[in-house]
Amino acid sequence: MIHGICPDSRDKLRSATLGPAEIFSADTVWIDLLNPTPEEDKRVEEHLGISIPTREEMHDLEPSEIIYTENGAHYMTARVICQSETIVPKLADVTFILTEKALVTVRYDEPGAFNIFLNRATKPGGCGEQPEAVLDGLIEAIVDRAAEVLRGVGDKIDMASRRIFAGRAQDVEQGGVYQVVIQRIGQHEHIISNVRESMMSVERVLLFLSANYKRPKKAQTGFSAEWRSAVRDVQAIEEHATFLSNKLQFMLDATLGLVSIEQNKIIKLFSVVSVALMPPTLIASIYGMNFKAMPELDWQWGYPLALVSMVLFAVLPYLFFRWKKWL
Known part of the structure; x- marks a missing residue:
């Protein structure tokens, strides 16, 4: 499926799904490939003169191939939190291809950050009309979504902490609260590790853009400065993830200690x-x-x-x- 996003007359972006026979508009700034077919890949390749990686190529990328430049296009692959509303979310590989004409995203999952950004971009003043502005907005949405996921995990950790220290002795005999809490701790740690891994890949993309990408003359804002600011936001999320991980480790030690105490009794x-x-x-x-x-x-x-x-x-x-x- 191909989504084409181009500027609208009311100072906002307009989204449209392109059929097999439709052609790309000259002012299209974002081409979003969701589960693309080989024919759709070929259409985008012919339109922009670039190479679109397949799903297997995205999955089997070596660390040195995650970020590279080819024929004037910058290829960057990041891992984005997906299905964060489930008990065990996963990471989705998303490839960003930044060219002078448009930004191309290739993905085979539907991270919530993309819908968040699309809702922002289709409102007046929600996003700039350059490919760099779209990429900046997408990264901002990914970072915001990661922060939201961490905040939700933090609230659940607080609830689990109160449940641990309010537990009763008979719960151990019945295999009750402590077993559930340990299971929840494992689930929360999985989410936190996914968020940390996602932010590390996003930080690498931002550092590459900040150091190597030259802002076009037509752009009116300093994207390099915004990307450096986004790096600081990503690092803050990574520190928060480390804090929550340490808190989970304390909870696990406390839970095992309480279980040991009750067993000793x-x-x-x-x-x-x-x-x-x-x-x-x-x-x-x-x-x-x-x-x-x-x-x-x-x-x-x-x-x-x-x-x-x-x-x-x-x-x-x-x-x-x-x-x-x-x-």
């Missing part, structure tokens, strides 16, 4: 019961022996005395443990 209870039953067991073992020369066997009150002794020596250790505050 259970083990201690069994230990106390074992110690309390040792004297009665000893008495019962002695008088369970089958020796003839045992004078206590002929006592009239021998049996009641043995029972009272077993109960007494079971209660005394319990009272001692309570006095020592071990229970």
Whole structure:
């Protein structure tokens, strides 16, 4: 599918889906290829005189091939958060091809950042009319979306933290809250790592643009300065992701520590019961022996005395443990 975006008469961009027989407008500033077919790739290649990478080529790129320049066009591949509203979001490879005529994006997923930018760009004053301005707006939307995802994860982490420290002992016995929290921690860490990886790829694109791309004379704004500002925003998000990751590590350690404490309480209870039953067991073992020369066997009150002794020596250790505050 090919989306063509070109300036509108009301100081905004206009989006349209191009059919197989439609031609590109001369003022088209953004060509968005979503799940393109070989025929659609060929149409764009003939229109701009560039080469469109296939899905396999985008996936199998070497680190040195993520950003390169060919025939005056700048090829940049970044990883963008996709399906962030699901439990386990993923990263989508998006290739940006910046030429003098238009910006081309090649993608095989639908990251939410693209819809966010499209809503902005189709409003009056939402975006400039140069390919560089479109790229700047897209990157800004990607960064904003990543910040929004991190904020949502931060809120969920706060809720999980309160749930951890408000947990009850019986939850451990029932395999309740702590098991759920540990599972949530793993999911949140997956999202944070995806956001960090996405921002690292975007930062690399921004650094390349800031250092190597020369602003055209027709442009009225300093995109290089805006890209350097975007780099600082990306770095701030990376620092926030690191903070949340450290917070998750603390939560994981705290959760495992609380589980260990509750398990130790259970083990201690069994230990106390074992110690309390040792004297009665000893008495019962002695008088369970089958020796003839045992004078206590002929006592009239021998049996009641043995029972009272077993109960007494079971209660005394319990009272001692309570006095020592071990229970």
